[in-house]
Amino acid sequence: MLEEFVGETWHKFITKRADKSYPEAVVHLDEVRRTAGIFFRALGGEGGLRVENATDSEVHAKRTILQRIAGIADKTQYAWRDEETLRLPDSIALFPTRQLNLDLYLWLTALSVIDSNNATAKDWISRNQYCTLSTLAIWPGLKPRYDNLLQAHLQQRPDPKHLSKGEANQETAIQNALMDSDKAVQLQYAKRPPQPVPLWLHPSPPEEEFSNSIPPQDPDFDEAAQSKEQKKDQEKQQKRKQGKRTEMPDGNSGLMSFRLESLWSWAEYSKVDRTSTEDDDDNAMRTAEDMDSITVAQDSKTTSSKIKLDLDLPSSNYDDIVLGEGLPIDEWDYKQQRMQKDHCRLQTMVSRDAIPTELPERLRAQTHKVRRQFEVLKPQRVWKNRQNDGTELDLENYVNYLTDRKHGHVQSDTPVYRELRNQNRDLSCLLLADLSLSTDAHINNDSRVIDVIRDSLYLFSEALHATGDRFALHGFSSRNRNHVRFYNIKDFDENYNDEVRGHIDAVRPGYYTRMGAAIRHATEQLSKQATSQKLLLILTDGKPNDLDKYEGRYGIEDTRMAVLEAEKLGVRPFCVTIDEQAEDYLPYLFGSRSFVLIRNAAELPKKLPLLYLRLTKN
Template sequence: MDPRDIFEPEEVVGKAWHKWVTTIGAPEAHDDHAVALDEVSGRLAVLFRGLGGAGETEIRPVADESSGHRLGFLRRLGAEAESVPRASFDGAVLRLPARLAVFPAREANAALYLWLAALAAHAQPHDKNEDPLQRDLASLRATRAMISATVADAPGLAGLWRDLAAAHLEMRARPALPDGEAAIEALVRRTLGDPAPLPPLAEVFAELIEGGNLAAASAPRRYRPFAPVPLWPELRSLVFGDAEAVETRETDQPPEGTGDGEGPARKARRHRTDQAERKDSFILHKFEAMLSVAQFVNLNRRVEDDDEDGAKKAADDADEIGLGQLAKAPATRLRLHLDLAPEDADLEALSAKHVYPEWDVRRGVYLPAHARVIAAPVEAATDHAHAFDPRAEARIRAVRRQFEALR
């Protein structure tokens, strides 16, 4: 402890309380056996495309996401929502946790990455449901289809799936839930291989999943989705921002401060911010005292930004970072890795002597002046080229004869 902390006892006690209360009921993390995505990313790309995944699909690391599932009473004392590693796939980008520490064995965590990539290769287009209960039922139906297709296409992965599912079943919490949520949780456990009999309501939901008539179910009031399962990716619809309707401006003055740029990519989306430049400020109340559930508000807010620590904490707490356009530079600049949809990226043409168009595989068009070639003079060789090894020449002739035989 810093000796200066004795002059701020309230802050010291607050930090100690926060550190203790946030661990109550938290899921166990096996940090000593964690595996980073960078360690297996090369194998994942080969496996994903080898099992039929689209060649243009990107594989990106993402930070943990906030989950809206129901928490127990003790857990709610320390956290309003739980941050969990979650994989997702929207047909264009496969987002995998930057780090997995789900199981108490490195081999299992590394194998989980491979299983997630194999599942995503067999994912089908997924439509978003507005009703949360229908969304959970549709998710379970799509997940079962993914698992069946993966095991049928790659039978050697069936044993891996059974082992991972059995291990997760032992670790998965059994909270007290309302009837509807308990029925969905029972179906989740059945998907993982739990042989326990289903409650009557879960049997009804299972028939809806088999029959495809999900519209017959509707979520009761205060319904919460089931706790995320790390063994399958969440299928999402491709979401586009307002990149076509916004512009990128230069600020009036350089911002102060800096950022380290470390950490996994954070979800971000472009928004229209035409109201932020208005001269008639919207002043009703001190904004710091107003409770809000919005991630982004298109509003003229004439207040100074927080310091660097406050801005970084706000970025860490946000599930999605909104990108806007302001003429005035912010007081603090943070360097972040952003997970943007391709359409939200700032597609700015290059300026150089040798520029060429670049093919955009998703749009099916050439982007002018998006590839640059830097020409450099070739230095004259100072020594003579080494002669080929006779054995190397013999191998070259043998390979040449093999290809000539294919003519």
């Protein structure tokens, strides 16, 4: 115990003496992630770009003796961006004040808006000089912040007098480039690379990376807070790892060689089969959390106890019933900035296993409560006065007519009748449910996401049936652009009955989420309805994705274009999601007021009808 106490005390002492950061002024990316995204788009940056955590990268620059003893300052997190993401450090504590650390986040965000490919020279110093000059020229209001950051950072950089000749020339060139972004400098590489420049962007991804990070949650729609244990687990999962590839170890090497400095870190071989669909090795996960880097290798060995499964379509005898030959659907290619005509093929389908069924017993009490809430919206019979013809006289207007006639002010077309009419709500709603394979995930020990979606469809239908509103139910999934599955659960002209409940009961998860094609077809169905209000409710558990390049920004941009097309046709798209990462991409897809995140998936059946009530009460 005494040895442990002494060791821990020594570690704290030496680390505190060697650490040049300011933990008391730290600013975390989670605090500014949303602000950075808004700031980036406000400066004219691309709307589909995401702000995510950077990875740890090794620093080979010279360290002080105290830093080497403490084992710190050997890693940093470079800020950089690519086509789809802006990577910023998990936290910044470089400066003694929080304001400076916050300003550095904003400066890096502004710097990333500039396209460095327009720089004449291609070395990383000249490109950052070009981006710095361009940023200050376009947004001169940032200059005071940048000047404060520059002065604070120059004070932290090493003095060239204390460096070797090669390293001194290298450091002098970098400081000159920082102080005068318009001055061309030539970097002469020394034995050791220079200290990182946190005011600049890294020219490219520092390392190939692997990540299991989960973006932070923003309590917006759900009032329930997470427990401390859940937050602790998320903090562990947010740690990003560097990755590299190597040959598969054979395990037959008799000797193991190592360098002494490797004692300060460790690595372990853990066989994790990423080619199989079920591999829940908790020990492997704990191992990965403790490792500094993750190395992957391709195992060429085969096993006799595995059956290779392909995500393919079932036989036509077992698959759902296809209606028609398929419909051509356009798709937006954001790279080429053009609409690809008839790029997708949408198959309308109905479930083969659907049999008429009654409402499940578990939902009877909740259904009764929902019906009572929605009966107030049921069409009422009201008298329409001042009609040219009707079932009886409008006495008030008839008396006024006789009075005007007596005084010689008679108009022959004065309406003096009234009629009893139904006061209908002039709206149509189409609910489009995501039935991708991810909905097969469990939300607790008793139910899966698809079970929650099924119950939501039941209660939603019961609520709208009570109001008499026109509504349709459809589901969708996809396997590639040539096979987008669009399920008919209930059309607008169908009555809600046991047959429709049978189709709801038969929904099953499968395949991927090509959302753009499904939204375009749903929009076409809604636009045919002769109502003044048209609401498209999209129920999903994740972001758009599919095979054949639909993953990532391509799918995001196509879905956003489909949403914009729907709005131009008078359709109001609104997304309801249970995806914890939705705050990162749904504001860009639907707008900040056209989506809602339900953090507790089990509450979706109860909240969906109430959400519809809120959206259509006017």
